[in-house]
Amino acid sequence: MADAHSTFMFNSSTVYDCSLLPATGQPPLAGAVVCCTSLDIADRDEIHKHAQFLGAAKCTFDLTMDVSHLVIGHTNSAKYKFVAKNSPNVEVVLPDFIEALRIAWMNAQEVDLDKYHEQYRAPVFYKLRISLTGFTERKMGHFIVTGILTYRSTK
Numbered sequence: 001m002a003d004a005h006s007t008f009m010f011n012s013s014t015v016y017d018c019s020l021l022p023a024t025g026q027p028p029l030a031g032a033v034v035c036c037t038s039l040d041i042a043d044r045d046e047i048h049k050h051a052q053f054l055g056a057a058k059c060t061f062d063l064t065m066d067v068s069h070l071v072i073g074h075t076n077s078a079k080y081k082f083v084a085k086n087s088p089n090v091e092v093v094l095p096d097f098i099e100a101l102r103i104a105w106m107n108a109q110e111v112d113l114d115k116y117h118e119q120y121r122a123p124v125f126y127k128l129r130i131s132l133t134g135f136t137e138r139k140m141g142h143f144i145v146t147g148i149l150t151y152r153s154t155k
Contacts, residue, residue: 027055028101028111033066034059037080038073043095047071050098054105071095074127093120 034051036044036059048059051069060067063079069091070083083090097120104111125148 027053028105028113028116029069030055030057032056032068033064034069034071034098035061035063035067035079036071036073037063037077038075039071039095040073043073047095047098050102054098054101069093069097071098072122072126075122076127091117092122093117094122094126096120 029051032051032055034048034056036047039047051059056069058066063070063082067083067087067090070079071093072080073095075081075084080092083092097116100120101111101113101116104116128148130145130148
């Protein structure tokens with residue numbers, strides 16, 4: 001519960017009691033620009049709220065040149081495809097990335113952002129669905145699927 005000397009941070013429609021913030025220095029997403037794709041509206045809004053709480057400079061609905069983090073629900077979106085092809089510096093992460101950062105920061109743990117990027121980076125072939133038809137031998141289709149699964153397990 002906040003005391004008479006607490007300060008409050010207003011962020012969109014959310015009010016955070018700053019007396020509850022950990023005293024660990026700069027927030028882990030300080031200066032970041034976060035964009036989401038292929039998420040439910042409620043999930044996206046929650047991620048935006050937590051990202052701003054973690055210091056994100058901006059959360060945007062549009063994929064702009066200043067986006068530093070793209071949070072994805074799946075890879076079948078125009079935003080993801082553009083980033084995958086044209087923006088190697090954008091961190092493409094899973095939704096759990098924001099929640100894991102929030103928990104660590106709220107528990108006053110030291111946050112190694114690179115470690116979190118690696119741990120929550122969208123894996124190769126994330127939610128990939130393929131259909132193999134036209135093979136006269138089942139072995140060829142099995143060979144392709146096995147190759148994909150083997151590659152994914154090494155990344």
